[in-house]
Amino acid sequence: MPPHAKPSSVSNRDNWRTPPSERGFVDSVFGALPDLDPCAEDRASSHGCYFYSPGDDGLAQPWFGDTVFMNPPYSQLAAWVAKAALESTRSACAILCLVPPRTGAAWWQTIGQATEVWFCAKRIRFTNPDTGLPGLNPAEYSAYVLFDRGGRCVERFETHVRARDGEGAALWKPVRCRRPQPHGAI
DSSP states (O other), X not given: OOTTOOOSSGGGOSOOBOOHHHHHHHHHHHTSSOSEETTOSSTTTOOSSEEOOTTTOTXXXXXXXXXXXXXXXXXXXXXXXXHHHHHHHHSOOEEEXXXXXXXXXXXXXXXXXXXXXXXXXXXXXXXXXXXXXXXXXXXXXXXXXXXXXXXXXHHHHHHHHHHHHOTTOEEEOXXXXXXXXXXXXX
């Protein structure tokens, strides 16, 4: 893009907000409003009791609380997913991420550290930050990725996914592979 050019539409922006229906789903998985939203644009876009704004730089801050929800900027997915994986082991909090399922992207390999992944059956109409209205034609599907080392939210996550998508819900549990042992090794 030439240096003097500006995006012609809001669709190129990085701060589309989580719609109310998805906020309700997140609350039901956690049983309450999440403790922290580490990548909120501002209080209005935050979905947590506490939040980090871009000025706070949630990537540089420690995450806290029992539950964390993030709908990260798509331009920095690799950094945010890596931070979620790190924080889930460092602080043992349950972290629910709403991301596009870009399975061919290098950052998606980090998802192998997740507890569960749900591929949403329908495209989510994120909220336009300028108008407050849902977007018209979502370009991508979404996935919820749960990092939950303590297992506190796994059962509620599965229950609410099935309530939403039925028994055929596309749930994926990453398999931790063990390195093969030489024949006869104990």
